[in-house]
Amino acid sequence: MRVYPVSIVFGALLLAAKAHAAQIQVSEAWIRALPSHLPAAGYFTLRNPGTAxxxxxxxxxxxxxxxxxxxxxxxxxxxxxxxxxxxTVPPGGTVTFAPGGYHLMCMDPTPAIKPGAGVAVTLRFSDGSATTATFAVKNAQGK
Ligand SMILES: [Cu+2]
Incomplete structure (x- = not known):
């Protein structure tokens, strides 16, 4: 049996609590695939359930x-x-990435960006947390 120094265990617990409190929620995530290898744009909604x-x-x-x-x-x-x-996503607030506003721009889309498919996208946040969400790939008409 190994005995861990109390400070390390306590630090890990603190980290876990912090990451949990600030976990941003991702919904309605999709990517618009365009023909001819054009950059594809990603859209989604972020919700911040935290207090910061x-x-x-x-x-x-x-x-x-x-x-x-x-x-x-x-x-x-x-x-x-x-x-x-x-x-920035305000505490208790949402930010929507949508056509005409904020978007993710996918340069050099691989064949994985194909209407009907789903791709995993990792989003990184200022508090050090990261969330991976599946983005549904749609065609140029958004279908
Ligand atoms: Cu762009």
Missing amino acids: AVALTGAETPACSMLMLHKSSETGGMGSMEDVASV
């Missing part, structure tokens, strides 16, 4: 060479998008 603000700081999936945080906007009828470093 948590920011989405990054995302990754084996199905894309890179998964970037983007925000679409329209100025004078011209659509454009920009990189964003993080997206």
